[in-house]
Amino acid sequence: MTAATPAKRGSGYRVYVLAILIVVYTFNFLDRQILGILAGSIKADLGLTDSQLGLMGGLAFALFYTALGIPVAWLADRSSRSWIMTVALTVWSGFTAACGLATGFWSLFLCRMGVGVGEAGGTAPAYSLIADYFPPNQRARALAAYSFGIPIGTASGILFGGLIAAAIDWRTAFLCVGLAGVVIAPIFKLTVKDPKRGGDFDAGGQPIDEPLKAPEKAPGMGEVMKTLLPKPSFWLLSLGAAASSVCGYGVAFWLPSFFERSLGMDLVQRSLFLGALALIGGTAGVWLGGWLGDRLGGRNKGAYPLVAAIAFLIAFPCFFLAINVSNLWLAFILFLIPQGLNLVWLGPIITSIQHLVPGRMRSTASASFLFINNLIGLGLGTYYFGAVSDLLTPHFGAEALRYSIYSGLCFYLVSAALFFVASRRLQKDWVD
Template sequence: MASLADSLKDGAVPAPDPASAAGPVPRDADRPRAMAFYVLALLCLISLLGYYDRYLVAILVESIKHDLGVSDGQIGLLTGFAFAFVYSIMAVPVARYSDGGRRVLVLGVSLLIWSAMTALCGLAPGFAVLLAARLGVGLGEAGGIPTTHALVSDYFPARWRATALSATVVIGGIGFMIANAAGGWIADNWGWRAAFLVGAVPAPFLALLLFATVREPVLPVRAVGTAPKGIWRSVRSLLARRSYALLCLGVAVATVASAATLNWMPAFLMRTHGLTAGQVGGSYGLIMGLSTIIALLVGGVLGDALFRLNPRWGIYLPALAFMGAMPLTLAFLFAQDLTMALFIAAPMTVMASLAITPAYALVQRLAGAGNRATATALYLLIVNLFGMGSGPAVAGWISDALASEFGRESLKYALALISSAYLAGGLLIACGARSVAHDSAAADAA
């Protein structure tokens, strides 16, 4: 079997030639593997900062709630809908602009916007400004993941694409872990506002590196052509592929449960088991972060291997992973003591996260070369608007509604009810297995 290093000789963007630094490099040229790995490393650092800024608010929920005097329903809007609405709506047009040969530009500007808005979160005098700043973070990050995934797909050949993408997604686990551990520690010692401000510091340096060292890849002529597809034509062609549409819908439904869990579990542990933000970050945050990293690495490699063996198994992997997350989430919520809950947290997180990398890789397989960023953005629009946007908010509203009967335990029962979305989402994804091979071939021919 050819090594990853050998495979990179096809499909990676070449290192800059000092004699022609401004000129584009054809996508099908032979390129040194060092440049591909350099770009991947830089994209991982940018993704790390994005995931830190995105997930930080979850560990700060109780501090923000007490400082600003807001309800669980308002916190649900802050952690879910405020970010997801703008992020989802803007992701497709921004990605379509990016697919026109402006991927590096879009990613760099997006990085600067979301980091500036993260700093504004730390300076917000009240809930209204904090909510507006979270909308701004969503606007900036709309150009993050789709463009990053498109660049990775430009630099790495198809057979290694899921493995390479897994590196950028694994950073999500590290970002979550740092947001919980470092963010919780900063909040305990200097307050929740300082945790936001720290997250904005690296952005100018990373943006400078991106603009100075990475050039725009050139799309194949057959993908770009003389008359590029309009955005709605691209969206229609993607949704016409049954496996892609069901993947988007199924992951969106499952994300109702995973987003609610992700954003409310720190608050659940503080209320039910009496932990501080720093203690949650140092225990649950580390366990969840490490488990997520393992799941994303395994998911990427396993997804590649299963898809090569049988395309249907590329679909069954995320479907079965989501279905297995439901009983483990219920076991975590109703564990009798903290030790047992933390023991269950690892397999619960592995099952909930195992689907992420194979799903991203499937999106790229079903996209076609000229629609890579658009396909990821459309996927994220559906998943985040429905799943991330509604999951935390609905959990907060249910918790508020049950508070009169269950008191501080109301959040536990709200999360238990929402965990059923894992099962429903997994079943929807599995329904696309029959057409995935045909849809993948159609994407390659487009």
């Protein structure tokens, strides 16, 4: 079998690859985020605290997800990315189904760790594949389109998880969405081929099936780190994304509980309301970020992080207003704006990370970025909101979660500041 290339397979095949990658990423976030809509039912059934739920939504998942991400990406830079993603999808989907069999905190915690183990192999190889299938002037839009998996997956997890749990129970919800992912895995492997490393659009692209002989072999971990870590842009972009993710992941996980406690919405109402919010606002925000990144970044590389910084500065007051209204229609409109702006950063920032290193280092560079982003953002985000809620409950009762969200919104300001600084450094660190 010869290596697949964008030129040989044509634009139609490129679109197909991007489409199925979006499907896989949808399952990635569906399985990751479904816990949020089920948190109330699980808390009541298993007798858990907000802090324990926060640990399962964050640290349990992030622990192995971040620890394994870099070595798996290192492997993806020198072996079949489609095989790695197929195995990853099977593992995380299987453990999602196993969450439905949990009997207490520790058994559910371990299953969530298993989901993180699988998802460690799902994202960085996909970033690398997309960068090899699409030319530089289309990458921000292609990566933004791939990131549609975040709002679609989040919305699907909220909608299907909540409706299945309301109709049957939370255990069945886990089983259904987990087994669906297992079915998709062989379809992905049979239809997605690895393109050249570096692609047809970058200098030095090489078919995956050629022997990896010096000097063409994939660079070692030390060489990648030596190239990546001294660049200030890498740290500014990674820490800026991590700060935004503390709030992004935290709010996404706890909003269903906030609507239950503060607005009295039942499970079906929350599922429909938040599912529509995530799908409409999130999809619009992801595409806006990719479009602005490609349009402005071609003229000035510093525009990539600048787009994200401005988005977070606008999102901050909008979120604050949204959680202080009781009318559901007004709340929906107010939440829709920051829900979209919350995801504008994906296309521009991920594109920037891809261009801090040569083509054969992209999987490892992406995993290094995701390590920082998810260890801090995902690992801390959901736990932070839950722990602050438990701390404030003696003072504010059921409204404690509202004040917890107030405090967490400050992470958006930290993110904006870091991205502003990154915009002044990126041009110097850029690799074409």
